[in-house]
């Protein structure tokens with residue numbers, strides 16, 4: 356199996372944009388990124404299979420389609436990254452640095468600059484709706500699932516798939532690519548297709564890309580084996596929210612207890628892992644999410660809980676009615692002077708209102724500045740790429 360993967364990767368891992376169909380200035384543009392983590396080649400392979408079939412059958416998309424590689428050097432070495440995780444470098448500050456200097460010290464800075472240039476040139480070529488897909492796999496066994504920032508446009512597209520959808524991972528991660536993309540108002544979905552070395556992960560990635568092409572009306576259901584792929588990705592399609600992340604220190608020697616599958620139930624105080632000093636127990640009851648069964652990585656595990664239909668409907672209505680504007684007139688909360696998507700709350704108010712209220716109104720990322728907390732809204736208008 357590994358040999359097959361290597362052979363497939365040999366064909367594609369030199370070219371950043373390894374396939375494109377540029378058919379329309381104002382049509383929908385789908386951008387699929389595979390292998391931003393070099394130890395996750397299944398997404399690249401799935402993408403390559405779709406590309407091969409599009410070429411063989413001479414299928415023309417009713418819009419634009421790009422297949423892009425993430426961490427090329429790490430993919431070749433079959434490691435997650437060389438110096439830095441390429442999916443943790445997408446803060447505005449880091450990206451601004453890229454545009455200043457061409458003498459990069461670290462491998463991932465070179466990779467990031469090329470990836471940034473590729474995305475920027477695509478965004479400047481087209482004017483229609485942009486949809487970004489980032490293809491991943493996990494170190495633990497899992498059913499396929501989607502991760503998104505909680506904006507209504509992300510939710511609407513994600514709901515078209517029969518898959519679990521996990522909201523709000525960006526609150527716990529610094530600098531993932533899709534959060535950066537979301538800042539410009541574009542739709543951006545992460546797809547985790549299964550465990551790294553599972554052959555089904557390739558097939559699931561392939562199915563997801565075909566169904567995405569179809570759901571965006573870039574192709575019709577006769578262009579591919581619709582029934583087969585639709586049947587393949589039939590899972591429970593609920594929304595989940597992350598309530599806890601177990602962060603790792605560099606000298607952690609973190610070791611998960613064996614046998615945890617993604618989305619399996621855990622109880623409060625259940626023993627989850629060990630590190631050099633302690634037994635690590637779950638602080639909450641819920642479902643375990645992305646338990647770490649590999650050496651490289653900063654997140655030991657997450658706990659998620661299912662969101663109720665009531666909460667989802669209420670938050671949708673509140674956002675359509677733009678009721679978030681009410682928040683900024685409450686005492687202790689003010690609008691950010693430069694950022695229209697940011698509210699500044701003093702810590703006392705933030706405690707009373709709790710993060711849950713901000714979540715309801717569509718505010719997610721929390722940044723602590725002095726004795727204030729800044730909450731950033733995920734729904735936003737489309738703006739030009741920096």
Ligand SMILES: [Zn+2]
Nearest residue numbers: 392395491492
């Ligand atoms: Zn990944």
